[in-house]
Amino acid sequence: MEAGRDYADSYEDSEYVDPAPPSITISTTLERTAPIESYLREAGLERDEIREWSAPFKRASQNSLFQKGHPLTIYKDPESGEMRGLKYDLDDRMAVTEASLGAGIIKATVQPIQYITKPINLTFAVKDSFRRAAAENGIPAPIIESLEDAFADRHDLARLAPGAAVKLIYHEKVSRDGTYTQAQEVEAAQIRFGSRTLMAISFRDEHGRPHLYDEKGRVLGPQFLRFPVNFKxxxxxxxxxxxxxxxxxxxxxxxxxxxxxxxxxxxxxxxxxxxxxxxxxxxxxxxxxxxxxxxxxxxxxxxxxxxxxxxxxxxxxxxxxxxxxxxxxxxxxxxxxxxxxxxxxxxxxxEKIGENHPVSPRMQALFNNIKGRYQSMLAKLPDLGSRDVSADSRKPAISKFGDLYHVSIKRLKNRRSSRSSARAEARRSVRNVSDVEFEGAL
Incomplete structure (x- = not known):
């Protein structure tokens, strides 16, 4: 059963009956951990009904509790108010769905939660700190940490100067009902600051393990973790x-x-x-x-x-x-x-147990092919941040979820104005544009 799907009695000869009206859907996030019977009682079920609905759920899930923070959806008949079904998420991977099949028969099954994969192509400029800029652009914490780890030996991203530009490609999985989002691995990244450009390309080694490499096929990031867990x-x-x-x-x-x-x-x-x-x-x-x-x-x-x-x-x-x-x-x-x-x-x-993983010679051609594809994708993203060129050519833009939308700052015509007045004029030009901030440093 998917969230929002209606429950209706099934008839072999639907020509002579009217279809059941859509269910009333009640969705909530549980505020406490309690036995399933407690929540069914609050949903208006009588004692016998509670027993009829709780027993199949317990058999299917091997669980008798609804946990705090888990989503629960109840489906009711709009006319009689009788329960038609429920859906309870055991975690972000599996859900228990329960439905009335009529004649007092109730069936419960455990099913995987369905996800769709979305490509994320994003570019942003650093104004004060990398972490803050990344968070403001909705980048998940695991992706931020992966980038910090990857470039730790080449440049501390916490020390990126204002005006640095970041281009990023990754994927995320979103449940069909939008309840859960899971960030996947970084696919490619480019960070430009001053005269330097850092590159990261995802590539799987001979054993299918993903690593981030620079453009020359040298592995990025730590080869081992000091500790396996965040401990007290x-x-x-x-x-x-x-x-x-x-x-x-x-x-x-x-x-x-x-x-x-x-x-x-x-x-x-x-x-x-x-x-x-x-x-x-x-x-x-x-x-x-x-x-x-x-x-x-x-x-x-x-x-x-x-x-x-x-x-x-x-x-x-x-x-x-x-x-x-x-x-x-x-x-x-x-x-x-x-x-x-x-x-x-x-x-x-x-002990240290890490090992270096440069791209092997026999896989170099495949790596070069994949690198070329990612470089092409990164090149299509808008350029942000400061460059060693005149302020007139800087055009801030932002791109996310594959839908590119751009905001351009018209070149300032008054060449004789002071640096401060130029900055004020640029800010006025974007003041009424929603969801966009001036990223350049004029």
Whole structure:
């Protein structure tokens, strides 16, 4: 069932009956966590009806609660007020849909939430800070962070001077009802400031892992993460003689415990291949990743492992592999992070396991082809920001979601006016244009 779809009784001979009127649709975001029965009661259902609707839902979803913050849609008959169906999102991937088929039959199913992919082609100028300009243009935080990481070794984007111009291509997935938006990987980016131009091109290596490269095929960004999770503090360090808080005995603790919020994303610290992803006794839900040079990284006590992680599948640095939990032998939400080197445990705080990934010679031609396509796409985006040319030629513009719309500032005719009066005149010329700000620095 899709959001907004009407429920109607089905008849074999529709020629002799009128179609059922459209359902009344009531959609809300839940303000508290409570049993499904509680919400059905508030929706006006009687005790027997509540039992009839809650039982199929529980069987299908293996869940008896509606969680705070989750969307819920109820469909009712406009004449009788009887319930025709409901839709509840378990998360941003799956939803439970429930419908009355007539004659007291109610069916519930779990279905994937449908997404469509939208290309985002965007250009903007930096006025005071890169992060603020990116946020003002609606760029998701993961995309901003990816760009900062990619160019960290070449230029700190936090120190971009006003007038820097950014061109960006990426994709985002949007659920069909518009409830969820998921930013995908950066496809291409160009940042111009002063006489320098930085370029990033997305390309997949021999194992299908995406990386960002410069125009010469040199890999960009960190090759490994210092820590796999955004944590609050380290509760236990690496030790061969540590007192266990649950077992009340001294034993080795061959990793570090990173205390973090329940559900915090856990990322692969480097490129690698999944050795195992599942239950691992005391470590609960656990992921093991094999890396180059006989290194293995280990992530334990996860509340949930990301879908699609299977033995021998490849992951890339920064990929979310699970979420912080307290499964297994654990006293609270944290990540047990460990490393092995040639089969022996080592202190993960002292190791670096990244590897360089330049484009291989046999894939250079393919990379050049893809790079050319992205460069062509970037060239079609409007040029913004300051240049080392006269102020008369600067024309601010903004482009998003593939729909280009431009605002041009007419050349100032009064060449004798002062620099300050020229700036005032340019501002007056765009004052009545909505959603556009003057991006150039005259």
């Amino acid at each position: 503090y380290i509760s236990s360090g690496f030790s061969f003689h540590r007192y266990h808080p649950v077992l009340h005995a001294f034993r080795p603790h061959v990793g570090v415990d990173l205390v973090a919020q329940l559900g915090e994303p856990v990322k692969a610290v480097a490129d690698g291949k999944i050795e195992s992803a599942g239950w691992a006794g005391e470590l609960g839900n656990c992921v093991r990743i094999g890396h180059a040079h006989d290194m293995v990284s280990i992530y334990g006590h996860l509340s949930k492992i990301s879908p699609g992680l299977k033995p021998d599948s490849y992951v890339h640095v920064g990929q979310v592999i699970g979420f912080v939990g307290s499964t297994g032998l654990s006293t609270g939400p944290h990540l047990h992070f460990a490393m092995e080197k040639r089969g022996e445990y080592v202190n993960p705080l002292n």
